[in-house]
Amino acid sequence: MLEGFAGKRNARDDSVDIPQGHSNERQEIEVFIIDWKGTLPQHLFNIDQQGYVSAEAETVRYPDGLERIDCGLGTNPTGMPAAVRAELERLSTCALCDYPAPEPEDLKKGIAATYPCWQVKPEQILPGAGSMGVLVTLLRLLLRPGSVLAGPSPQFTDTVLQALFNEASYAPVPRSPPVFRLTAGPLLEAVEKAPTLLYLDRPHNPTGQVLPLEDVDRLARRGMEKGVWILSDEAYGDFLPPEESACRLPHPNLVTCRSFSKGLGGAGLRVGYAVTRNEDLATLFRRIQPPFAVGTLDAALALAALEDTSFLEETRRYVRYAKERTLEALRTKAEWTVAETDLRVPIFFLSQESGDLVRCLAAVGILCEAGSGYVGLDNRRARLRVPSPDKLELFLERMGTI
Incomplete structure (x- = not known):
């Protein structure tokens, strides 16, 4: 048979x-x-954890007739750069009937030129279909059945799921609720156990904390001695100065992943990239990544977003202002606790001792990301992003009514 x-x-x-x-x-x-x-593959049926994007998506209901305030997905609260709108008009005759170049060379050169403090060459930049697409390719390279992915838990769930889909195992480094303080000590202890890969979301998702660059340096140096890869996911990295990026660190076991979706306002472009000093890793990444991963139009618009520095500066100013206002308002709510967070990062993690916080927020028309979408957590917790500028006052008013 x-x-x-x-x-x-x-x-x-x-x-x-x-x-x-x-x-x-x-x-x-x-x-x-x-x-x-x-x-x-039957083992995939046994993975019952879902990503935070889909958690509770079908069961949460919002009041009819009440305008929703979107504090869910980590998009840019101020929208998209004006330079991208202008570039869209200019590219109206773009020949989309042709396949794009194997790699967007102009974009790679633009990234290298925009961040001179990183001291990276274009060939050390690995573009892909959004940072998630880049992560999937990296995990295909770095993990195989029996490998171990470690990381500070809770963290970005979909990377953990991709590791499980590769038949690797997950070794979470738990943080104590409800503050979930992130420090280097437990992560260094995790590296001592020699996992295949230590995954860091930096800034941290869902809390918005930022592990200091010197701690990433320490982790990478110890990882070199123990044979451990370090993957720093900087999806929210543009909210910080370039000098704080792990892209500056020269270690060959360190890979940094960046996105155009958050600070640069291009979530719909699906463009991301990794930075590596490891020539072999770069060679294999280009070998196994599906062809034409970045579209012609996407690459051109990403370059325009990169060059619109005034948009990013304005976004950073607004995020800090909105987050300061939000945290100040939340301090009056004794039943809620905000995890440790950085004022420069647009997301924060909210907890209560009992009850369903996600439905509590939905009752006043506030969208969030459910805590049940993170490994080991439930809906006593929720991740929120600061709202858009035109919804900030309404958001604060509704939060005050809960």
């Missing part, structure tokens, strides 16, 4: 019409029946 097939049945069980000109004698035809479920 052929592998992947469950068996066969006889054509006598199902009549077969024989065209004219052929023998009208009944013929036995062996028809193989595919057991489709048996051909699929």
Whole structure:
């Protein structure tokens, strides 16, 4: 019997019409029946953790007629850069009938030129289909069945899930609720156990903390001695000065992943990139990444966003102002605790001792990301992003009514 097939049945069980000109004698035809479920990777059915984006998406209900305030996904609260709008008009005749270049060379040069303090060369920049696409390719390279991914928990769930999908295991480094303070000590202890990969979201998702760059340096140096890869996911990195990026660190076991979705206001572009000093890793990344990962239009618009420095400066000013206002208001709510966080980062993590915080926020029309979308947590907690400028006062007013 052929592998992947469950068996066969006889054509006598199902009549077969024989065209004219052929023998009208009944013929036995062996028809193989595919057991489709048996051909699929069964271990994936046993992973019941869902990503925070989909958590509670179908069960939370909002009051009819009440305008919703979006504090959920970590997009830029101020929208998209004016330079991107202008570039869209200029590119109206872009030849989208042609395949894009294998890599967006102009964008790579633009990244290297925009961040001179990183001292990276274009060939050390690995563009991909959003930072998530880059992460998926990196995990294909760095993890295999039996590998171990470690990281400060809670953290960005979808990277953990991708590790599990690769048949690796997850070794969380738990932070104590409800403050979830992030320090280097427990992470260094995790490196001592020699996992395959230490994954850091930096700034941290969901709390918005920032592990100091000198601590990342210490982790990478110890990782070199223990044979551990360090992956610094800087999806929210543009809210910090370039000097604080792990892209500055020269260690060959360190990979830094960046995004155009957050601070640069390009979530719909699906452009991200990694920075590595490891030539072999760069070679293999380019070998296994699917072809044409970054579209022609996406690359051109990402370059325009990169060059619009005034937009990023204004975004940073607003985020800090909005977060200061929000945290000040939350201090009056004794039943809530905000995890440790950095004022420069637009997300924060809110906890209460009991009850469903996600539905509590939904009752006043506030969208959030459910705590149940993070490994080991439930909906007593929720991640929020500061609202858009035009919704800030309404957001604060509604939070005050809860």
